[in-house]
Amino acid sequence: LIILSPISRTMTTTSSPPTVAIIGCGPGGMSFLHALALRRKALEGDEEGLAKLPIVTVYERASEAGGVWRSATTSNTTNNSSTKTVFVAEGTDLVQVVSNDDKPKEQKDEATLDTSATSSLSSSRSSTPTLPAVDDQTSSSSATNMYEALWTNGPSPAIEFFDYSFQEHFQKPVPLFLPRRQVLDYLLARYTKNNPSFFDDVQFNTTVEHVMYDETIQKFKITTTSSQGGTEALFDKCIWAAGENGGAKVPTPIRSLLRTNNYLGTDVHSCEAGRYLGTVRDQKILIIGDSASAEDLTLQAIKLGAKKVYILPRSAEGVCSYTASWPGRKAQVLWNQCITGVSDDGYGIRTSTVTYDPLTESQTLVEGGRTRELKDVRLVIYCTGYQANFRMLDPCLCQPFSEQQQDDDYLQTCLPKDWRMTENSLTPEVGENVEPANELEFDHDDFFYLVPGIYKGLLMENPNMMFLCEGVTDMPLHDIDVHAWWLLASMVGDVPIPSLEQMQNVQRDMVLRGMQIPFVRRLLDVNYYQALLDAHSTGDGDDEDPWWDSFHNDNAVALEQEAKQFVFDCHAQDMLEAKYPLQFLDTATGTLNPTCQRLIQMLLEGDVFRGAMVTTKETKKWLTFRDIDPTNFQSLVTGTPVAPLPGHWIDLPDNDTDNTVVVEQQQ
Secondary structure: OOHHHHHHHHHOOOOOOEEEEEEEOHHHHHHHHHHHHHHHOOOOOOOHHHEEEEEEEEEOOOOOOOHHEEEEEOOOOOOOOHHHHHHHHOOOOOEEOOOOOOOOOOOOOOOOOOOOOOOOOOOOOOOOOOOEEEEEEEEEEOOOOOOOOEEOOOOOOHOEEEOHHHHHHHHOOOOOOOOOOHHHHHHHHHHOOOOHHHHHHOOOEEEEEEEEEEEOOOOEEEEEEOOOEEEEEEEOEEEEEOOOOOOOEEEEEHHHHHHOOOOOOOOHHHHHHHHHHOOOOOEEEEEEEOOOOHHHHHHHHOOOOOOOOEEOOOOOHHHHHHHOOHHOOOOEEEEEEEEEEEOOOOOOEEEEEEEEEEOOOOEOOOOOOOEEOOOEEEEEEEOOOOOOOOOOOOOOHOOOOOOOOOOHHHHOOOOOOOOOOOOOOOHHHHHHOOOOOOOOOOOOOOOOOHHHOEEOEEEEOOOOEEEEOOOOOOHHHHHHHHHHHHHHHHHHHOOOOOHHHHHHHHHHHHHHHHHHOOOHHHHHOOOHHHHHHHHHHHHOOOOOOOHHHHHHHHHHHHHHHHHHHHHHHHHHHHHHOOOOOOOOOOOOOEEEOOOHHHHHHHHHHHHHHHHHOOOOOOOOOOHHHHHHHHHHHHOOOOOOEEEOOOOOHOOOOHHHHHOOOOOOOOO
């Protein structure tokens, strides 16, 4: 490892324009190129300003731009094999797994697990068996693209850009949710508008193999390979924009259990699910996970005629776990269950009752708990998320994102010894003095703004290394665009780079503010999270969600709104510093402006509808969260009202989106 000296904390400055390497030409890479193109156009005639602009080279391993937004069936990557081969990390080795119907099973003994709820699946210090924390292995496949039929799960105003409205692109109002293909077309049209040479600085079909920082010359050495061979180049700065969906995470214990016990159905990760959706009619499927991809795939399977969709959450924190209704009641969430076996016929999957420990992320089998069998399950889909691909980076360049504990003492010690949470609507439930955990949780998947060692995308120890990632505003494309503007502003001197101490102080202040907000604190402080669980378990004993997790409750909605306000307040500050053309902050008052408040209300209304859908005898056959009344939704750019869907979402044909989705506003 290269040890970074104190001089590395200074942004590289040269008399000539800085050279910048960008890894990836998905939304991140394209957003930076677009921000650079707009700035170059604005500086026409200003020779001094133009001279400060970076010289950029983008490396993209695929043959086309778009990243994860390109579908798995249409993406033309360097891997053109008809059978997709994924290499999954198993310890220090790479094991080949062929993802098709004839995939090889792991050859182990024929003994199966005891399927009683008290069987010991792992060693435990107590007599009650504890399942190990999920050991998610990450694939290094050539792509983790979306499947062809995917639709967005968030409202369309949240993915519309200030300089290219939906009205301009589609020439008519759009509905609240859009198919993947239309979003990609919109993105590409925005980036290339009046700029036919937009991709001239992109080297397609080129894989970045290794990135290291040479302290002696203060340059990045970047090694790449392509069909022309391998090359090495030097750069002043490096932007990692390879995407947070760089590798598919597959829960190894579950996969091994299914294959060891001769499960005869197909098990695939959600990024490959599109190849199997055509087979789900009249079939039962099992989805592992409860996040956005699980929600969309569940609805797609029901639309395509699946007989039953079982959803198996782990922590029950995802959107599926609070979705109030599914069309035809064909989906069922299996609360507090885990897979413990396979039936003799090879298609039945046994589950048993467990409890979940959020601190260790482990499940414990409940003695005497219920064991059930899901009969005739033909397809298992792992909606277990993704992991960013940092493999090309030297370990010292991505330490904050590594599994090893990073240096976060400056955040762990930011709370005064006499710190107390201000009284709020949850105080009567948990008490006044819930002591913070000895170690707070800074998981960038939940709260990217608080990654120890990362300041607004800059590696604190070497700000020449940058990360262009999503934020947590529920507007990933917008987040990325703003961060691209901010990184560019930092390169040309519009945003001064703080000292290490100043960076840390900004994050300390963010922790102190976040810990006063209940729905933020429960992400950061496992003691507070546990106190909420304990408050619910000591209630009246029913299985209803506690009031603070119910979108039927006005106080719960207010808590969610408070958390969103905090997140957008952080985001608005970045927009202000970057001089982003669309602003969310009222500089006169220091508060969020009406545009941002309108956006928060739209996001909140979507969440409330999803969690509080009330069905009738008629609507229960077709109602989904995408069938929300769009009356209160409108474009932040043009003010154009969102168009209603031309029918129930479940009835819309996915192969005719041009005619059935983008429709004229009803008079």
